[in-house]
Amino acid sequence: MAYCRQEGKDRIIFVTKEDHETPSNAELVADDPNDPYEEHGLILPSGDINWNCPCLGGMASGPCGEQFKSAFSCFHYSTADVKGSDCVDQFRAMQECMQKYPDLYPQDEEEEEEEGKTAERVEETTPTDAATTKEEEGSS
Numbered sequence: 809m810a811y812c813r814q815e816g817k818d819r820i821i822f823v824t825k826e827d828h829e830t831p832s833n834a835e836l837v838a839d840d841p842n843d844p845y846e847e848h849g850l851i852l853p854s855g856d857i858n859w860n861c862p863c864l865g866g867m868a869s870g871p872c873g874e875q876f877k878s879a880f881s882c883f884h885y886s887t888a889d890v891k892g893s894d895c896v897d898q899f900r901a902m903q904e905c906m907q908k909y910p911d912l913y914p915q916d917e918e919e920e921e922e923e924g925k926t927a928e929r930v931e932e933t934t935p936t937d938a939a940t941t942k943e944e945e946g947s948s
Contacts, residue, residue, distance in 0.1 A: 857884055870912060872905035 810823040850861045859868040867876045879902045882895035906913035
């Protein structure tokens with residue numbers, strides 16, 4: 809005999825083998841492609857930008873959200889031969905805004921510099937290790 813119980817926000821349903829053997833009578837409702845609250849990708853069916861898309865990582869709502877929206881919209885709707893080449897001013901404004909908030913928008917250059925320093929350290933230690941190995945081989 810099937811039964812159901814509520815535990816906090818969860819509803820637990822126990823069913824029998826017989827319950828599983830009978831066909832389901834659940835009716836599925838088709839998704840409405842025009843539902844503004846329905847999950848969509850970055851570009852809505854209308855061609856507009858979905859500013860609520862998780863793929864934007866909150867960029868549209870941060871302290872530089874308006875600059876981001878301006879630059880991204882310009883790029884999306886750009887008709888220039890080199891797409892986005894007419895959006896330099898908007899991207900510059902966005903970059904200037906982001907530089908005011910380095911904790912929220914870390915610069916890639918800093919990360920690349922750190923990676924470069926790590927690579928230099930590896931290169932510096934590698935010849936020493938090789939020399940040690942040759943010395944050990946020669947003394948055997």
